[in-house]
Amino acid sequence: MHHQKLILFDFDGVIVNGINEYWFSSKLACEKYLKTSCKYLNIEKYIQVPKIFIEIRPWVKYGWEMILITHEILKIHKPLNDVTKNSFLENYEENCLQLLSEYSWKSVELQQYLDKARAYQIKNDFKKWISLHQPFNEVVSFIRYAKEKNYKIGIISTKSKIFTSKILSKLELFPDLIFGYESGNKVDIISNLSQSYNIRGFIEDRRKTLSNIIDNNQTKFINCYLAEWGYLKNTDKKNLPNGIKLLKIKNLEDLLAN
Ligand SMILES: [Mg+2]
Numbered sequence: 115m116h117h118q119k120l121i122l123f124d125f126d127g128v129i130v131n132g133i134n135e136y137w138f139s140s141k142l143a144c145e146k147y148l149k150t151s152c153k154y155l156n157i158e159k160y161i162q163v164p165k166i167f168i169e170i171r172p173w174v175k176y177g178w179e180m181i182l183i184t185h186e187i188l189k190i191h192k193p194l195n196d197v198t199k200n201s202f203l204e205n206y207e208e209n210c211l212q213l214l215s216e217y218s219w220k221s222v223e224l225q226q227y228l229d230k231a232r233a234y235q236i237k238n239d240f241k242k243w244i245s246l247h248q249p250f251n252e253v254v255s256f257i258r259y260a261k262e263k264n265y266k267i268g269i270i271s272t273k274s275k276i277f278t279s280k281i282l283s284k285l286e287l288f289p290d291l292i293f294g295y296e297s298g299n300k301v302d303i304i305s306n307l308s309q310s311y312n313i314r315g316f317i318e319d320r321r322k323t324l325s326n327i328i329d330n331n332q333t334k335f336i337n338c339y340l341a342e343w344g345y346l347k348n349t350d351k352k353n354l355p356n357g358i359k360l361l362k363i364k365n366l367e368d369l370l371a372n
Contacts, residue, residue: 117310118266120290120291122317124316125270132281137160137167140183140184153189154189155190166187166194166195167184173347177225179210186213229274236280247281256367260369268292269289269292275293301333305330315369317339317341321358334357341361
């Protein structure tokens with residue numbers, strides 16, 4: 115059977131730079147919905163995304179971690195700052211879980227607060243919310259071009275599908291498939307898709323996610339591309355295993371060559 119060709123993309127860090135949106139939505143969630151006994155710094159003065167939030171971005175997998183990190187940056191007592199950053203990142207996942215248990219928070223609740231903060235902004239000032247996302251124009255053009263060439267396009271986001279769709283339609287991008295965090299983990303999604311499509315590549319800026327793809331028997335044959343323009347750690351580009359290639363934004367069209 116001849117399967118249709120499909121190219122898969124991660125969303126944040128690959129199609130759009132959503133760091134501003136993550137910061138402002140997480141800050142709003144901290145102010146409006148998160149229950150905490152910690153006192154915050156003067157939140158009003160954070161008009162710009164703080165440098166530390168950008169530096170931590172490559173470690174983040176799920177939206178709820180953004181709220182946790184924002185809370186840690188904004189609290190007055192023992193904040194996450196340049197002094198404490200390295201030790202926090204050394205055991206990033208454990209530290210996030212440790213903080214959840216210290217505050218008696220659940221990751222699903224934090225994710226709900228983030229989604230509520232987004233829904234609130236969409237309702238009150240949709241234009242402003244959308245403007246917080248900066249598209250990578252080369253990627254947007256490439257997706258349009260690939261569609262013209264009869265490739266199917268799939269987007270696998272760790273945001274909720276509804277928010278991902280809103281941003282995509284504002285960019286006038288209409289992919290064939292959109293998956294949000296509700297659809298489960300990326301390995302399972304791609305494994306299922308590989309049953310019915312000829313997957314030509316998966317472009318993602320989180321190296322660990324790509325490693326999971328090539329370490330899984332169902333998906334190990336997928337060509338994985340690490341997006342050089344995304345949120346990468348300094349070490350991410352080094353010693354890539356077979357099966358993961360570093361992709362520069364100017365070389366996107368190489369994906370259509372084979
Ligand atoms: Mg990403």
